Amino acid sequence: MVTPLLPGPVQRLAAWCVVVLLVAGVIAVGVWLCVVFKTAVTPVLLALLGTALLGPLHRRLIRVGVGRSLAAALTCLAVVAVVGGAGYVIVTALIDTGDEITASLRRAGEGLSEHFGAAGTSLEDLAKNAKELLAKFGGTAASGVVTGLSVVGEMIATGVLALLLIFFFLRDSDRAAGALRSLVPDATGDTVEAVARLAxxxxxxxxxxxxxxxxxxxxxxxAGLLVLRVPGAVGLGALVFLGAYIPYLGALLSGALAVLVALADRGWVIGLWVLGVVLVVQVVEGHVLQPLIQSRMVQMHPAAVLLAITAGASVAGVLGMLLAVPLTAAASAVLSELRTRYAARGQAPA
Known part of the structure; x- marks a missing residue:
């Protein structure tokens, strides 16, 4: 009998290390490919998110007798109308109130610098260079694409391509299961379809x-900002809406921005009232809305969400932050289903 060079526990540890390295290598290659082909991958991911959001409307139109192609076209037209209108309102609000918000932040920085020294000075510098910082932040979100017209052109092209893909995804959603099964062996067809549906x-x-x-x-x-007569209330509300798509961090940053603007223009009392409004809304969201609306469908620990956002930001900037949580939720659902299936298979009688 040949004596093993390593004890059994060490062999098992080495085997697990090899598995972890292989999985990490596959994930790294996948991320690298997504970054290299981001021009094609980004519209597909955005289209999947849009299809997930608009699927109920498309199915309702089909139930009332509208053809699949016409229902998909009407859904896309509704998206253009709603998103275009909302985008116009948000951009207009930010343009109209952007200078006012920036001036308020500058005043807040000047006031804080008198009390806290370097910390307040840093905030003042941030407000003075807001446009430059925003341009740099937007460049990061575009993942290295050159600034100016090329960025605008790529954004428009990405949006149009994503909209076309949403149309095709909605129209052919009934064929998705069959197309997926055709790509995998027959023995794994049920498992692949089940995990895809869960994701x-x-x-x-x-x-x-x-x-x-x-x-x-x-x-x-x-509404709270308007009642308290905080300048730039509509623009700050628009930032709150956009920031909500980045869980935890988005709400924190947009709420802090609203408090700083109120503090600069309306004083400490109104600033504390705004802080109270933001905290009440966040408490209601965390203890009422999140459990009722999302927790039943997307169950993720806050630490996992924050790590996913950080990883997404390091890979693709703002776009990565937006896509990180839904993609992580899909991956979590897939792993949970696979673990359940293989555990049940292992417990089945021989």
Whole structure:
């Protein structure tokens, strides 16, 4: 009998290390390919998110007797109308109130610098260079694409391509299961279809829940800012809506921005009232809206969400932050289903 060179526990540890390295290598190659082919991957991911959000409307149109192609076209037209209108309102609000918000932040920095020294000075410098910082942040989000017209052109092309893909994904959604089964062996067809449905359901739950929660947060905080007569209330509400798609971090940053603007223009009392409004809205979101709307569909620990956002930001900037949580939710649903299936298979009698 040949004596093994390493004890059994060490061999098992080495085997697990090899598996972890192989999985990490596959993930790294996948991320690298996504970055290299980001021009094609980004519209596909955005189209999947849009399809998950708009699927219920498309299915409702089909149930009332509208053809699949016409239902998909009407859904896409509704997207153009709603997103275009909302985008116009948000951009107009930010343009109209952007200078006012920046001036308020500068005044807040000057006031804080008198009390806290370097910390306040840093905030003042941040406000003075807001446009430059925003340009750099946008360049990061575009993943290295040159600035100027090329960025705008790529954004428009990405949006148009994503909209076309949403149309095809909605129209041919009934064929998705068959197409997926045709790509895998017959023995694994049921498992692949089941995990794919769960992954899409997780993304659908995240998109629908987050949009609803973002709308409630934005309306409540905007109403509070208007009542307290905080300058730039509509623009700050728009930032709250956009920030809600980045869980935890987005709400924290947009809420802090609203408090700073109120503090600079309306004084400490109104600033504390705004802080109270933001905290109440966040408490209601965390203890009422999140459990009722999202937790039943997307169950992720806050630490996992923060790590996913950080990883997404390091890979693709703002776009990565937006895509990180739904993709992680889909991956979590897939792993959970696979673990359940293989555990049941291992317990089945021989």
């Amino acid at each position: 899409f359901k997780a993304v659908e739950g995240f998109m629908r829940g987050t949009t609803f929660i973002a709308l409630i947060d934005a309306v409540c905080i905007t």
